[in-house]
Amino acid sequence: MLFNSIEFLLFLPLVFCLYWFVFKKKVTVQNLFLIFASYVFYGWWDWRFLLLIFLSTLVDFFVGQKIHQNLDVKKKARHWLWVSMAFNIGMLGFFKYSNFFVDSFIDMVSAMGYTIKSTWTLRIILPVGISFYTFQTMSYSFDIYYKKLTPSKNFIAFTAFVSFFPQLVAGPIERASNLLSQIINKRVFSYAQAASGMKLVLWGLFKKIVIADSIAPIVDDVFANYQDYPASTLILGVCLFSFQVYGDFSGYSDIAIGTAKLFGIELKSNFKFPNFSRNVAEYWQRWHVSLSTWFRHYLYIPMGGSRVSKLKSVRNIIVIFVVSGFWHGANWTFIFWGGLHALFYIPVFLMGRNRMYAHNVVGEKSLFPTPIEILQVLVTFTLVTFSRIFFRSPSLTDSFQYIDTIVYNFTYEPYVHPMGYRMLDFYVLLALFVFYEYLIRKDERSPFKFKSKIVRLLLYTIVVLAMLLFYDDGVNRSFIYFQF
Numbered sequence: 001m002l003f004n005s006i007e008f009l010l011f012l013p014l015v016f017c018l019y020w021f022v023f024k025k026k027v028t029v030q031n032l033f034l035i036f037a038s039y040v041f042y043g044w045w046d047w048r049f050l051l052l053i054f055l056s057t058l059v060d061f062f063v064g065q066k067i068h069q070n071l072d073v074k075k076k077a078r079h080w081l082w083v084s085m086a087f088n089i090g091m092l093g094f095f096k097y098s099n100f101f102v103d104s105f106i107d108m109v110s111a112m113g114y115t116i117k118s119t120w121t122l123r124i125i126l127p128v129g130i131s132f133y134t135f136q137t138m139s140y141s142f143d144i145y146y147k148k149l150t151p152s153k154n155f156i157a158f159t160a161f162v163s164f165f166p167q168l169v170a171g172p173i174e175r176a177s178n179l180l181s182q183i184i185n186k187r188v189f190s191y192a193q194a195a196s197g198m199k200l201v202l203w204g205l206f207k208k209i210v211i212a213d214s215i216a217p218i219v220d221d222v223f224a225n226y227q228d229y230p231a232s233t234l235i236l237g238v239c240l241f242s243f244q245v246y247g248d249f250s251g252y253s254d255i256a257i258g259t260a261k262l263f264g265i266e267l268k269s270n271f272k273f274p275n276f277s278r279n280v281a282e283y284w285q286r287w288h289v290s291l292s293t294w295f296r297h298y299l300y301i302p303m304g305g306s307r308v309s310k311l312k313s314v315r316n317i318i319v320i321f322v323v324s325g326f327w328h329g330a331n332w333t334f335i336f337w338g339g340l341h342a343l344f345y346i347p348v349f350l351m352g353r354n355r356m357y358a359h360n361v362v363g364e365k366s367l368f369p370t371p372i373e374i375l376q377v378l379v380t381f382t383l384v385t386f387s388r389i390f391f392r393s394p395s396l397t398d399s400f401q402y403i404d405t406i407v408y409n410f411t412y413e414p415y416v417h418p419m420g421y422r423m424l425d426f427y428v429l430l431a432l433f434v435f436y437e438y439l440i441r442k443d444e445r446s447p448f449k450f451k452s453k454i455v456r457l458l459l460y461t462i463v464v465l466a467m468l469l470f471y472d473d474g475v476n477r478s479f480i481y482f483q484f
């Protein structure tokens with residue numbers, strides 16, 4: 001079920017009313033209903049995949065108990081941790097990476113001069129959200145192993161934690177210390193919390209419908225026909241893709257966080273205005289925060305993090321980014337994209353500037369950023385956007401040909417929208433969007449935080465009208481990160 005669909009528009013109010021007015025007396029009953037609603041939400045795509053999420057829940061609930069029981073014998077506890085990792089990574093590997101490894105093997109054999117007449121490629125359907133909920137359940141096992149968490153004995157609450165529908169399909173990737181602790185305890189309805197949630201849902205829908213979906217046809221056209229366009233159009237296409245993927249994914253996260261608030265649950269922030277980052281390190285502290293912190297806590301730090309020698313720290317950084325790229329998809333383009341980010345990050349790390357902007361935002365002490373900050377933001381945006389050529393292209397060959405066309409066909413021609421719309425309208429829209437996000441850059445959870453009621457009402461009206469104006473049934477409304 002899509003957040004931006006008519007089905008969800010009917011589903012959410014119904015679940016909300018039943019949750020607060022029918023099943024509110026006992027937290028166990030409320031959690032059972034939450035599980036039912038989450039399974040309906042997830043099963044809307046394909047009910048067969050409900051078995052996978054239930055198996056993941058069952059395995060990690062049981063393994064969590066076993067890890068805790070054997071913490072005095074580290075070797076036994078580690079064996080049970082490996083059971084969790086083997087099951088989740090195995091399931092993820094089968095559904096997401098089987099075809100990648102088979103195809104890569106065939107390509108390697110072909111490069112050696114041999115021909116495989118019949119391929120073994122399995123046409124496996126990728127279950128929606130599998131990359132997210134497997135990482136969430138693994139983090140539960142890791143936290144028990146590292147003695148940061150005691151296992152839950154409440155299977156109903158744990159099942160609700162794994163399947164919680166607002167963030168099930170595309171995150172944020174929650175940790176049990178935050179989400180499970182809230183699900184175990186009784187929730188009390190708060191008008192202020194629900195109102196805050198509705199504002200986030202509204203802002204997330206705006207970013208998805210008005211920003212991401214409106215420029216999607218342009219991006220699709222440019223990347224599908226890049227060989228027919230000059231450099232100016234290719235640069236425009238990848239720049240617009242940066243805004244598309246940001247509006248799409250951060251919009252999903254806002255809707256997820258806002259929807260969770262409606263049920264008395266607070267999720268972690270996942271995006272903190274990454275387009276205003278002053279270096280690549282800051283960018284990764286603001287983009288897809290739940291994934292970045294997951295890799296930091298469960299891979300980077302166990303490998304030694306930055307406490308080891310500089311050389312080993314650089315090795316750890318490369319591993320993190322390459323694995324992050326591979327997490328995004330079974331394609332060499334994603335691995336190359338991750339490697340590029342490692343190259344962008346390493347100089348910042350070596351200069352000791354990787355935590356420099358962890359606790360402040362651009363233009364922290366003034367209304368406008370300084371010229372140096374503007375330059376830093378533009379350079380960071382350029383590097384990140386360049387890397388997205390590989391993120392968006394179907395193959396490495398297409399990626400390099402795209403870049404080759406920019407370098408060797410550096411000419412300008414005005415781009416004509418594939419549906420005949422005025423491009424100036426999109427440029428103005430994006431300029432206003434960037435300016436507005438700059439105004440609210442200090443608080444990613446309060447998109448309409450203005451003292452004047454008139455100003456807030458005007459903003460609500462503009463946002464709703466814009467969504468009605470830009471909503472297009474002909475556009476693929478699925479979220480980009482569903483494929484991951």
